[in-house]
Amino acid sequence: MGQQEQVATSLAGVVSEEISASLVAVDEELARRYPGDPGTRQPVHTVYVPGDAFDADTIRTWGDQALAALDEHAPDAASFAKVLGISDELAAPVYDRVRAKLTREPIEDLRVDFEDGYGPRPDAEEDADAARAARLIAEAFQSGTAAPYMGIRMKCMEAAVRDRGIRTTDVFLTTLMRHGGLPDGLVLTLPKVTYPEQVTAFVRLLSAFEKAHDLPEGRLGFEIQIETSQSILAADGTAAVAKMIDAAQGRATGLHYGTFDYSACVGVSAAYQASDHPAADHAKAVMQVAAAGTGVRVSDGSTNVLPIGSTEHVHEAWRLHYGLTRRALARAYYQGWDMHPGHMPTRYAAVYAFYREGLEQAAGRLAAYVAKTGGDVMDEPATAKALSGYLLRGLDCGALDNAEVARLTGLTRADLDAFSSPRRGSLTVTAP
Template identity: 75%
Template sequence: MVGTSLPDAVRKDIGASLAGTDAELAGRYPGEPGTRQPVHTVYVPADAFAADTVRTWGARALAALDEHARDAGALADVLGLPEELAGSVHDRVRAKLTAEPVEDLRIDFEDGYGPRPDAEEDAAALAAARIVAAATAGGTAPPYVGIRMKCMEAAVRDRGIRTLDIFLTGLMEAGGLPDGLVLTLPKVTFPQQVKAMVRLCEEFERARGLGHRRIGFEIQIETTQAILGPDGTATVARLIDAAGGRATGLHYGTFDYSASCGVSAAYQSMDHPVADHAKAVMQVAAAGTGVRLSDGSTNVLPVGPASQVHAAWRLHYGLVRRSLARAYYQGWDMHPGHLPTRYAAVYAFFREGLDAASARLAAYGARAGGVSAVMDEPATAKALSGYLLRGLDCGALDADEVTRLTGLPRAHLNALAGRPSA
């Protein structure tokens, strides 16, 4: 028997007083969605998008790899890969570029497309819908695909709304919205613009008989007002709140945001201090909400002579690795030549940490220090399992090796990471 001093009524009263807080915590911070997150988003101008776009990007990326890093040793020399990783990374990059070169495709009707006659953009939006629908039906679409419409600013608002409507209507008339549909709302400055996007989604769902919140969207963070409001308060959390549970991601816009901060063109980059500040604010605001993060891109293209390609590859590889270390597991790729280094960076990141993460997780499972000599807590076990699951999702790791090293099946990793077992 143990003694207590507080009456049961106190416990019950506290529980009743916090019921509203409990509900708000559950609603606002549901945790990770537990589904695969793409490692990148490929942006293609709407007028350049075609049925063979993904296949063409894969072929061009493979050609670049064969020309400028034909084997594991050459890739290691260019990127500084450890010898013990080079073979596995090179093999996996080649396999990825052959089987699934693009994980997330965004057909761009905004900056990459620009202003066009209405009839021309109408036709491009309908063509995009038909191509996406055919690729989805044929099993050749990327896991995630959608459009970036024009923003909610007055000058282009009507055009953006019409393009969105044509694209979604075209998908519906061709068989329905694909499971991996993603929409991107750019140049957001105020929560009211996000609420307007919510209204569009609601009205479309109602018009087409779709379920509530069937349509979600990403919020692109590329204006200073999206980070700091006119009253001096942080605003990213307000944007997420305004989305009413429809926000799926926050995407950092490297060049628009840098320019809005007055950074000259030569210094606009994903690793500039203004970028780090914005992304840190985004990260804290999104933590626990289920809204995922994506870094931006580099505009240095791997084209030209070998020395120039190699320099661009080293830059891109380093920037992707930097993002991964800062828990930005997704970024933008603007050119087929970026795909080899995107996947090389991602695969090296997960493979080089496989043994240590597995050992720590196995030790945690056994409730012992183990060879890792680190006493991890549940939150760290969640991070370790999440790390391994991300590696599995993108093809950096194999299920058999992870199970062998950790002693845990994927279902157990899902449970530790807070993912649904399915």
């Protein structure tokens, strides 16, 4: 045994105390602005349905239409995999899970649209549609037939439609309260946000509604839709989207990129408006950095190329949608929009292939990290968090099963939750 090292210091304890005291405000600011991921499920997509078209059967109808598209244009695993370039190893697991998903839970997040997809209507008509949407959503949650997340996109806070948007929000929320209260999966989307003050105004609206119904302050959150260049870069050169998150006062849950409005805003011609355009990549990169650590999630946009018509055209549209979805996943955009039932087979195929092809590597790295056995990659705590988040997202959407993840990692779902989100508390596990 060697001689024990003598440890000496030069600074009095008061130095550390004074430094800590000087950083109290910073500590509080960090905790407020950057609480980390909320540790809740993030849907893999959002489906928009016009307010006049939404009905009690919409979710099942979309699932049935998606299954019918598979039956007609890719009736088995081999043909579907050939169209999309999925490996032989993954062909059957992905295809079978896609069909099961479309049968069990075809839509993860549904937004009844009262904005672009609905347009201007007589006030009495929009009032009736907003009330009907709320009643149907309440009934769906009560009967267990709802998508995990449902809500509305109201008209924006611009002067021409502001009053109508406020009224539709009020009608919708009031009707929900009259039919059992606000469901846990409720989501509101505020479109065409250009200035942080518009976010502040919406916060004021929601706060007033909460007070009117004796709801807890902050009960109502909302997504901010990024559809204008001014929402990315403000007139003074700052990142406006970061100010919008702050203006939401903790209510912002997501930033949703609007592919076509944003593209048109910056002058991209119609033929080149797509989610992989450089202008789109720049906007989403700014959104991603602004949202990092805040608990606000980022969603990609959509493609307007619909998989309809001949099998040749459907396959072409499927390949495009599959490729865009895989591209988004690699860039950490774990959610996107789907505009047609025919998009759902390739949405789930891309998501399931993404998680299943990386399952063994991610699980092995996380198990090695927990067991401190190393391996050929030296991972750090931040990477362990990312690995657990990857597995959790795969579990949430149905790409992975709890049993196979537990077998490969030696960890429970609770263990993964604790790794992934600081809001879940500390992690204590026994090495497998």
